[in-house]
Amino acid sequence: MTGVRRIVEIKNLCVWFPGDQEPAVNGVSLSLEAGQTLGLVGESGSGKSVTALALMGLLPPAARCTAERLELNATDILRANAKTVRALRGNSAAMVFQEPLSALNPLHTIERQITEPLQWHTGLSGANARKKAIELLEMVEIKEPAAKLTTYPHQLSGGQRQRVMIAMALSTSPRVLIADEPTTALDVTVQRQILDLLQRLQHNFDMALMLISHDLAMIKDVTADTAVMKQGRLVENRPTAELWAEPHHPYTSALINAEPHGAPVPARATAPVLLDAAGLRAWFPIKKGVFKRTVGHVKAVDGVDLRVRQGHAVGIVGESGSGKTTLGMALLRLAHSRGQILFDGQRIDSLRSSQLRFLRRRLQIIFQDPFGSLNPRLDTTAIIAEGLKVHESLGESDRIQRVVQTMELVGLDPAWRHRYPHEFSGGQRQRLAIARALILRPSLVVLDEPTSSLDRSIQSQILVLLRRLQKELGLSYLFISHDLKLVRALCHEVLVMHGGSCVEHGATEAVLSEPQAPSTRRLVSAAFGEAG
Template identity: 55%
Template sequence: MTDTPLLSVRDLSVAFRQAGADTLAVDRVSFDIAKGETLALVGESGSGKSVTALSVLKLLPYPAAHHPSGEVLFKGRDLVRATEDDMRRVRGDDITMVFQEPMTSLNPLHPIERQIGEILSLHKGLTGRAARTRTLELLDLVGIRNAESRLDAYPHQLSGGQRQRVMIAMALANEPELLIVDEPTTALDVTVQAQILKLLQELQARLGMAMLFITHDLGIVRKIADRVCVMLKGRIVEEGAVEDVFRDPRHAYTQRLLAAEPKGRPEPVPEGAPVVVEAGPVKVWFPIKRGFFQRTVDHVKAVDGVSIRVREGETVGVVGESGSGKTTLGLAILRLISSQGPIVFLGNRIDSLKANAIRPLRKTMQVVFQDPYGSLSPRMSIADIVAEGLLVQQRGLSYPERRRIVARALEDVGLDPAAMDRYPHEFSGGQRQRVAIARAMALEPQFVMLDEPTSALDMSVQAQIVDLLRELQRRRRLAYMFISHDLKVVRALANHVIVMQNGQVVEEGAAEDIFARPRTDYTRALFAAAFNLEAADAGVVRE
């Protein structure tokens, strides 16, 4: 590192103009990044982290967005006042960005080779064999196994970790001096998260580049960053070396962030609590068909002989990496996909029931999905979203009666019933997840499948949702199946834990026993990745 900053942001403000009025998203932010240094921008959703980063590359929706003040100096040159032609040369050559969600950043219609090759053609003039050779070098650099066989793959044919590696390969194609990384591990399970962080550190050391790392996860900051800036409502409220800020946080907001990890343990399940759901051994096999006649040549064994039992007032945590079969198992138990094997709900076999026969049971078994942004219809008001199940399951209710039930459900999850006529885009991520929980609770279910309900949320909001779920369970004696790769949240909620790998159970038992004394190497590797953020293997872990 040198004394002269590679990037210097000075007194930068960003405002968005709507209906003739300005809303300030970033307010007089200043920071420096030296060559080879990693600076982390942390804070909750809406704090201005990503807007600040997008300002560096002028990727905001101008002219709706504008800069009332400030400058962004890259090697002494002000990018705020640079022309669009100048910025095209800066983007990709000098500064590149890895976005949060690779599935929306990669083009679903083009194979991987074409997407990386396009960058090499535009910025380096490489085509044909030269472009293919460089593409293979990049894929090998980021740890893609059997890179040549992946060239014709489309994004949907890759795992989440592989897609993120492809995004990093594209960002490194022109060996930039500054890499901006925006929440690169939010949607990844803990082992892949650890691999991606290790990969970024190794690439940074090899290429000597600087990094601006944006995240809401302070555990990641401690692992990867040299310095940290904490943002709140568009301003930097604390800045310093990572160890100094973690050891002695000065600002009350930083102190709250550091203390926001889900805490506590679930209440014990009473002796003799009735069984709500008992299933297994459950199998969900998807056929692999080939040839002109599409004959079945093999099966993908997504769930292969898994058994589970959930009692009243109990939370059973199902953990494992992406692709381990967690969600498939949950969908099979809810009879949302076909499966083989007995499934008993409230004492009755439901695995052979037709759709019409199982419909009346839907109100007693509900699901809360992972993404609060994608699971709520943007065209429906909150009242209509929460009442949707009531229209199907309790058709005799009058409009005022439905409104009363919706109001009560919103109150139960800590939302103001007066806001029920607003739309999802008017709520934060945490509030949207509360709406999704209210939709499930409005029908007064006895069993709820929670599929990664906190993975897209900030740490402080995660803690709030965990407390909410625990309180609802205590009051209503709910049975939860909690699917997650976030083991800190599982530890705070689950009484019993099932660890899945490749469609099978590799370990299960009381949560306290599993967390204190994991028996299998796979479970130990999961815990090491979750609590230490270190990959089990040395070097670049390949996928």
């Protein structure tokens, strides 16, 4: 873009954190011009977000930052005073953070959070600020924007929260927008909507856009140029089409090849049925008034039939709020439901909690966020062995032996058994969660979005691990996911949920190749393009 002044200029940026022997960012040089879209990709820990935070002047005080040039809209960030940097953050650059629920203040309404930057940077207040906030919510395509102003972050969906973050970022008409993993953990249709929205807004405002992601396939569809980071260094920075067609660095090739691929583990079509549910319903009452009378129901799961055979993997897919997780919890009797549930020929829907206890070892679940589901006060041995204390009477040495065997099974070094969850990476924590489930030698494992927050390369490793474990142990999986590429690579059958109901069910390849229901077609289009 000849003749256009560069909005971002980074030359030889280095960032150190206390205690680190190597810099988190090491000699990175980047530039960005008006209207340009730059993708910044790499695995977790590669230095992507740290680079963006350094540019915004948001590094923690303990960090040390050096650069030949670190300029935002021709202003040197390293040498400017705090007041100047604050003004730049509002008027020249804005940032959309990875997890909006953490970035938004849970105690403040949406109106207050959008109008606050308006008051700071434009002087708008009162009715004028409220009017502008409504316009911004309309701009990011939130329905009933005036009503949404009175809500709190927890009352919005993930996609709505991300749109609110974008509205806040655009409130001061910045010249560059930095979006840090803006679609992580969103379902594929919402991901597509957010990316399309960012592109439209960029065009309308002639903004520069820096899109940070670990998903190179997503970057391919959105950006003109891509910079690849590994262990704090920049290994490639080229036009996206050229980089994708002919990557120069082996690491870039590895990221491209990390897309889920392969086929499900071979399984007999006539294998015995392990789990069989018919007419399953999970309705939650809507109560209003002083006396909390029931005025209706949220039909989270409404009349779903499901069958899982031994050694098979069944995928449950659908948009956010479609009832996927509630269905999985209901099948495990962890959520109240009605309908018939048979496990290994035994009816379990009418059993009391005490009667279910002996079945729990054969029915295990792996949650979406391993860090949130692992007790931070327990070490690895205690976490993995916790189920053994409940279901098996083993001596200390036998329990340790089982822990070691299970850690080896999932690819964890047994020497790490005294570590705590925070001492592991995201992929290692997910392996730890898998080990905790497998030590009881279950027959059926429910996996609820087990890879949604992991890098593609780590996702690929977990996928290979799940297939190996299924083959070696004869496991059955109920795989809940919004990622149809993972479902295609792991699952023999797929069930598509929409509005609490099953709208399509069949062999995975048949459903994804020729989707019949409109919601399935939307999912397939968002994940693979028009053709599955």
